[in-house]
Amino acid sequence: EAGVVQSPRYKIIEKKQPVAFWCNPISGHNTLYWYRQNLGQGPELLIRYENEEAVDDSQLPKDRFSAERLKGVDSTLKIQPAELGDSAVYLCASSLRMGTQYFGPGTRLTVL
Amino acid sequence: AQRVTQPEKLLSVFKGAPVELKCNYSYSGSPELFWYVQYSRQRLQLLLRHISRESIKGFTADLNKGETSFHLKKPFAQEEDSAMYYCALRGYNFNKFYFGSGTKLNVKP
Numbered sequence: 001e002a003g004v005v006q007s008p009r010y011k012i013i014e015k016k017q018p019v020a021f022w023c024n025p026i027s028g029h030n031t032l033y034w035y036r037q038n039l040g041q042g043p044e045l046l047i048r049y050e051n052e053e054a055v056d057d058s059q060l061p062k063d064r065f066s067a068e069r070l071k072g073v074d075s076t077l078k079i080q081p082a083e084l085g086d087s088a089v090y091l092c093a094s095s096l097r098m099g100t101q102y103f104g105p106g107t108r109l110t111v112l
Numbered sequence: 113a114q115r116v117t118q119p120e121k122l123l124s125v126f127k128g129a130p131v132e133l134k135c136n137y138s139y140s141g142s143p144e145l146f147w148y149v150q151y152s153r154q155r156l157q158l159l160l161r162h163i164s165r166e167s168i169k170g171f172t173a174d175l176n177k178g179e180t181s182f183h184l185k186k187p188f189a190q191e192e193d194s195a196m197y198y199c200a201l202r203g204y205n206f207n208k209f210y211f212g213s214g215t216k217l218n219v220k221p
Binding site: 003004031033040041042043044045048050055056091093095097098100101102103104105106 | 116121155156157158161198200206207208209210211212213214
């Protein structure tokens with residue numbers, strides 16, 4: 001099995017442009033997480049889904065970030081407009097309820 | 113507030129030497145503690161969790177509630193242990209993880 005799939009792996013954009021990241025979790029995993037990892041830091045949770053429901057989005061900057069998980073499977077995280085400070089690695093992870101989290105390879109975003 | 117602290121950014125040891133990666137936490141309750149590892153060019157993966165009380169790849173970690181610590185230990189480091197190690201906390205009431213800033217372990221030959 002491929003595990004958690006994320007695309008794109010790398011993205012370079014200019015500030016004020018929109019960007020979107022896609023995640024396909026492990027089949028059957030009902031819980032999906034989006035994290036942001038800044039350089040030299042650990043992952044920080046942006047949003048967590050239980051099936052289709054966003055149950056924790058307290059750390060999601062809602063003025064520019066949005067996320068969706070239609071049909072409780074794939075998920076998309078969007079930034080519009082991007083700022084210089086959004087440069088980071090965006091990680092997606094999935095788990096079966098409270099079980100082990102499995103991480104994707106991440107998307108490295110560079111905002112110029 | 114929940115917080116996980118890993119005081120060392122970089123830890124260098126020689127092969128065969130003991131290694132201890134420190135992790136301290138603050139949490140108003142009974143958390144679950146984890147160690148995650150990221151080898152070069154690989155994705156972040158679970159190494160061990162305190163409730164399992166198991167040894168993975170020779171690593172162990174004991175939860176010390178009195179000192180609020182969850183240090184990762186290995187008696188004899190191997191070169192293949194070189195990686196980034198992250199300590200993480202999950203509160204029992206919520207499926208939310210808090211990660212430390214990570215420690216880079218470099219095992220020299």
